[in-house]
Amino acid sequence: ILAHxxxxxxxxxxxxxxxxxxxxxxxxxxxxxxxxxxxxxxxGDRLVFLRNDRELDVKNGTLGTVERAEDGRLAVRLDSGExxxxxxxxxxxxxxxYAVTIHKAQGVTVDRAYLLATPGMDRSLAYxxxxxxxxxxxxxxxxxxxxxxxxxxxxxxxAAPYEHDPKNGxxxxxxxxxxxxxRHTIWGVDLE
Numbered sequence: 001i002l003a004h005x006x007x008x009x010x011x012x013x014x015x016x017x018x019x020x021x022x023x024x025x026x027x028x029x030x031x032x033x034x035x036x037x038x039x040x041x042x043x044g045d046r047l048v049f050l051r052n053d054r055e056l057d058v059k060n061g062t063l064g065t066v067e068r069a070e071d072g073r074l075a076v077r078l079d080s081g082e083x084x085x086x087x088x089x090x091x092x093x094x095x096x097x098y099a100v101t102i103h104k105a106q107g108v109t110v111d112r113a114y115l116l117a118t119p120g121m122d123r124s125l126a127y128x129x130x131x132x133x134x135x136x137x138x139x140x141x142x143x144x145x146x147x148x149x150x151x152x153x154x155x156x157x158x159a160a161p162y163e164h165d166p167k168n169g170x171x172x173x174x175x176x177x178x179x180x181x182x183r184h185t186i187w188g189v190d191l192e
Contacts, residue, residue: 001116002099002100002105002113002114002129003099003115004102004121005101006101009100012098013095013098013099017096017098020044020045027042027043030070030071032088033088034095035092035093036095039094039096041066041069041096043066045066046063046066047065047066047094047096048061048063048094049061049093050093051093053091053093055090056084056086057084061105061106062079063097063108064076065077072087073088074086106128109132109134110132110133110134112137113132114138115130115137115140117139117145152177152183152184153178154174155175156173156174157172157175171187172188172192173185173186
């Protein structure tokens with residue numbers, strides 16, 4: 001799961017972890033003191049490394065799955081297939097890795113990517129988020145986040161004089177219709 005802000009990442013990580021815990025998928029929970037405070041990890045938890053470390057041979061943004069969790073100690077299988085074992089004293093720059101920021105995911109390729117769209121995202125971040133997948137990418141957005149935006153079904157598009165005024169130069173447009181039947185035309189060179 002990819003998100004723009006650290007706050008969204010923390011909320012998504014907690015929600016996924018709570019759901020897995022409720023379904024009984026996480027057993028053998030152990031405490032681990034990270035740089036961000038105490039966390040609970042269990043076998044099967046997703047984990048993200050938050051700092052480069054030559055001794056452990058991990059980079060900021062490396063993802064893995066907890067194979068074994070003991071109080072203050074973790075064994076993690078990286079997505080590359082390699083194993084890493086470490087104590088909190090050796091390396092504490094980890095957190096749950098069900099969700100990560102789009103910035104942290106740059107250069108990562110996963111089978112399926114889920115992207116949470118928020119108003120603070122620009123097209124570059126959206127592009128990075130939507131190109132992290134091999135098989136499928138799914139975009140989610142909260143309706144409340146975009147109530148002030150023009151949205152709807154595409155009913156017309158093409159090049160025309162800006163705002164359909166013959167005195168203006170050509171610009172690309174898209175006309176959208178919402179559920180109330182209201183139509184809004186959006187203009188811009190990047191629309192095409």
